[in-house]
Amino acid sequence: MPRLFLFPYDRHTARREGGSRGAAALVALFGGIPISPEAFALWIFVSSGWFLLGWVLFFVIWTNYYLDVWIVTDRKIIDVEQHRLFSRDISEFGLDRIQNITIEVSGILPTMLHFGNIHVETAGESRKFIIKYVPHPDKVKDVIFKQHEEFMKSRMGRSSL
Amino acid sequence: MQEGVSSTASVVLFLEKLVVDPLVRPVLWGVFLFGLFLWGVMTWILLYHWKSYSFDQQKIRGPKRLYLYVSAVLILLMFASLISFSL
Numbered sequence: 001m002p003r004l005f006l007f008p009y010d011r012h013t014a015r016r017e018g019g020s021r022g023a024a025a026l027v028a029l030f031g032g033i034p035i036s037p038e039a040f041a042l043w044i045f046v047s048s049g050w051f052l053l054g055w056v057l058f059f060v061i062w063t064n065y066y067l068d069v070w071i072v073t074d075r076k077i078i079d080v081e082q083h084r085l086f087s088r089d090i091s092e093f094g095l096d097r098i099q100n101i102t103i104e105v106s107g108i109l110p111t112m113l114h115f116g117n118i119h120v121e122t123a124g125e126s127r128k129f130i131i132k133y134v135p136h137p138d139k140v141k142d143v144i145f146k147q148h149e150e151f152m153k154s155r156m157g158r159s160s161l
Numbered sequence: 162m163q164e165g166v167s168s169t170a171s172v173v174l175f176l177e178k179l180v181v182d183p184l185v186r187p188v189l190w191g192v193f194l195f196g197l198f199l200w201g202v203m204t205w206i207l208l209y210h211w212k213s214y215s216f217d218q219q220k221i222r223g224p225k226r227l228y229l230y231v232s233a234v235l236i237l238l239m240f241a242s243l244i245s246f247s248l
Binding site for chain 1: 169172173176177179180185189192193196200203204206207210211214215216221224228232235236238239242243245246
């Protein structure tokens with residue numbers, strides 16, 4: 001089916017005094033459709049603006065992810081949860097209070113790229129500690145368990161003295 | 162919109178219509194300056210968060226540079242296209 005195109009292009013080029021018609025046609029990016037330099041500049045302006053908006057939004061989301069951390073020490077875990085910009089919670093719990101650690105890896109992408117969520121249940125706490133989209137959650141679980149075991153051993157050693 | 166006109170052609174048609182509108186130039190300058198202001202505010206907020214809450218200042222340096230360089234390129238592109246549009 002033939003496609004119908006209507007272009008006011010000649011009107012604009014005629015408007016420009018002494019306009020060089022050869023240089024005026026920018027066709028490569030638009031699939032052979034002629035476009036005036038003004039319209040092309042407008043297109044660049046709008047596209048760059050959209051990219052800039054997306055770029056800033058991407059970094060806002062990334063910052064929320066990047067600043068959401070757990071710090072595992074030899075005695076406790078500090079959970080810094082960044083909800084959004086200017087909104088964060090910091091909570092901590094002793095390694096002796098850990099009751100269960102669950103890893104959640106569901107979906108093709110998390111399985112292939114080795115990331116997932118870690119849930120930690122603690123004694124006496126109604127809330128569950130969750131860290132989302134952690135790279136290599138099994139390794140993180142091992143680190144927490146190792147710290148937990150060492151802490152419990154050192155504690156038992158101290159109490160037996 | 163006429164039947165059979167591709168989406169690219171309709172975008173081009175729309176842009177060509179905007180070019181002849183006398184109001185478009187001041188509006189675009191306004192959009193640009195407002196966008197620049199918003200970008201400045203957001204950048205200040207992001208830099209504040211990275212500086213205050215990041216645990217590794219060395220690690221954040223790479224993403225910070227990437228953010229600023231790409232933003233600068235896009236803003237310069239917007240400015241250059243606006244200048245060439247206004248001439």
